[in-house]
Amino acid sequence: MSLAASYLNQTAVWKRMISPDGYPPQPEAPGTSIKVRWEARRRLVRNAQGQEVVSEARVFCLEAVQPGDVLSYGGRDWPIIAVSEVTDLGGAVAHREIAV
Numbered sequence: 001m002s003l004a005a006s007y008l009n010q011t012a013v014w015k016r017m018i019s020p021d022g023y024p025p026q027p028e029a030p031g032t033s034i035k036v037r038w039e040a041r042r043r044l045v046r047n048a049q050g051q052e053v054v055s056e057a058r059v060f061c062l063e064a065v066q067p068g069d070v071l072s073y074g075g076r077d078w079p080i081i082a083v084s085e086v087t088d089l090g091g092a093v094a095h096r097e098i099a100v
Helices: none
Strands: 010-015 032-039 043-046 052-055 058-061 070-073 076-079 082-087 093-099
Touching: 010 058, 032 070
Parallel strands: none
Antiparallel strands: 010 032, 010 070, 032 058, 043 052, 058 093, 070 076, 082 093
């Protein structure tokens, strides 16, 4: 287990956005349980359209989540606003930092 994975001591449900009939995209059900590190910390981030929006939490995980996907945590669905990949010294993705 990597050092980053040892800090992922919380669980969220990742719901990918899918388009079963082409339109509109909807969160998959029931989703996939993933290990995360959830930090409730408000900050300004840029969304996929380049607009500044308020993020209510910063989340760390190993899975390839995407903006627009949904994380269920604490009895609430949180849309993913932005995702940053953090690479190790060898150039591999070590983990992802998510704004929700």
